[in-house]
Amino acid sequence: NAGVMQNPRHLVRRRGQEARLRCSPMKGHSHVYWYRQLPEEGLKFMVYLQKENIIDESGMPKERFSAEFPKEGPSILRIQQVVRGDSAAYFCASSPVGFDIRTEAFFGQGTRLTVV
């Protein structure tokens, strides 16, 4: 049973380019969370998605950031016109269908984005 798969593991972008981060949840999981980890800091919630729905995007910056989780394929976190401050590790977590208080979310290995 493969875990949460994120790719790429490392991504380098020049200022102004677009970054696309992909997350394939664990098999049978239809809930996806994205978190951002800045150096020397804990993870900060960005967005919570279910298949074809954004449930909670209150942690997402209002501009340049968007996320989707289509019916088929991975969840995508997109950052347009990247700036140096976007350099961070981005983690995706997934949890099962019928999420309830007894379930746990499992994290992927993250994508390390470096903006040069």
Added chain:
Amino acid sequence: QQQVKQSPQSLIVQKGGIPIINCAYENTAFDYFPWYQQFPGKGPALLIAIRPDVSEKKEGRFTISFNKSAKQFSLHIMDSQPGDSATYFCAARLDRGSTLGRLYFGRGTQLTVWP
């Protein structure tokens, strides 16, 4: 606003020692308090978790102590080993309402266990 505050930022112990990491939270509505272990270049992995209706939970060498009235909880690692060297994060979660499932993390504690 940091909803979960964690200390210390770093910790060094000898092998066999008992490192203790402390966390404090603000929101009394939190339902679930997990601890995560993270090795360099890896994602966080759930280590142990507790709910506010119990004061202590033990799994192997890892123990969570929970003080609901003080809004504090801590992680104790018994007989620590060099392989325990990692960054540890405490977190809190609301299991209801619009923020269902969202985790609020502390800033992390970098633990080093010397052989």
